[in-house]
Amino acid sequence: MILRRQLLTALPAGLMLTGCDALTRNSTAKAIIGSGEQATYRWQRLVGRDGLAREFSAADISPVFKVNGTRAPTNPLWQALSVGGFADWRLKVSGLVSRELSLSLPQLRALPQRSQITRHDCVEGWSAIGQWTGPQLASILKAAGLRDGARYIVFLCADDYGGEASKGGLQSSSRYYESIDLVDAFHPQTILAHSLNNQPLSTGNGAPVRLRVERQLGYKQAKYLMQIVVADSLAPFGGGKGGYWPDRGYEWYAGT
Numbered sequence: 001m002i003l004r005r006q007l008l009t010a011l012p013a014g015l016m017l018t019g020c021d022a023l024t025r026n027s028t029a030k031a032i033i034g035s036g037e038q039a040t041y042r043w044q045r046l047v048g049r050d051g052l053a054r055e056f057s058a059a060d061i062s063p064v065f066k067v068n069g070t071r072a073p074t075n076p077l078w079q080a081l082s083v084g085g086f087a088d089w090r091l092k093v094s095g096l097v098s099r100e101l102s103l104s105l106p107q108l109r110a111l112p113q114r115s116q117i118t119r120h121d122c123v124e125g126w127s128a129i130g131q132w133t134g135p136q137l138a139s140i141l142k143a144a145g146l147r148d149g150a151r152y153i154v155f156l157c158a159d160d161y162g163g164e165a166s167k168g169g170l171q172s173s174s175r176y177y178e179s180i181d182l183v184d185a186f187h188p189q190t191i192l193a194h195s196l197n198n199q200p201l202s203t204g205n206g207a208p209v210r211l212r213v214e215r216q217l218g219y220k221q222a223k224y225l226m227q228i229v230v231a232d233s234l235a236p237f238g239g240g241k242g243g244y245w246p247d248r249g250y251e252w253y254a255g256t
């Protein structure tokens, strides 16, 4: 509280705190607090930032939800699972957990479900609104039990992505992955979605299950999930920056 007060008294008179989200979206406030990812991250964590991403109504749902990045994984294991209707797909949960889990699609569907109509914002300049359904990540993490030292949840995907050079992608293709901190992991709108607009996820949109972490940009929404690792450090994964795009210079904390 002391820290927050000191920060507030540093704000110029006339800038009212109308709500964390309103403030963090306000570019003036952002500029005053500081620029860049670290400042956004610290500010949002400082004020708690447990607010919800905006939810929309069914009438707002985009007629087509664009497919971006990988459109169909070439990984033979994923392809075999897809041919089998994902009956043999299992989501592994490992790392700093008390109990490792291996969850089937029916098991994920048997957990309490959350549905949310949200807007997906890609850094490439397009947005789409869709309804996502699946269990909250929190219920899965509670079932696994986090051990001491747990700081990050890392999502390992089935696809290698090479990127498109014209879009700043590169170079060497490597396995897609992403990661979030525990605040986002236990946020109520953070779900493992198996459905988009009440249909099982299409191949393009990330079948059989993808992450939805609604307060962050498109590239955090990892598709084609295979494994979740609870970790104390991001260093061992990929290039060490916490995600396929963060390894290529994008912000790890991609708050909107």
Ligand SMILES: Nc1nc2c(c(=O)[nH]1)N[C@H]1C(S)=C(S)[C@@H](COP(=O)(O)O)O[C@H]1N2
Residues within 6 Å of the ligand: 065, 066, 067, 068, 069, 070, 121, 122, 123, 157, 158, 159, 161, 176, 177, 204, 205, 206, 218, 219, 220, 221, 222, 223, 224
């Ligand atoms: N596994 C995986 N997840 C991914 C990507 C990808 O290429 N592979 N692309 C990301 C990007 S940049 C965006 S904008 C969204 C696109 O999701 P969509 O294809 O459902 O629109 O997925 C994100 N998650």
Ligand SMILES: [Mo]
Residues within 6 Å of the ligand: 068, 121, 122, 123, 124, 218, 219
């Ligand atoms: Mo994106």
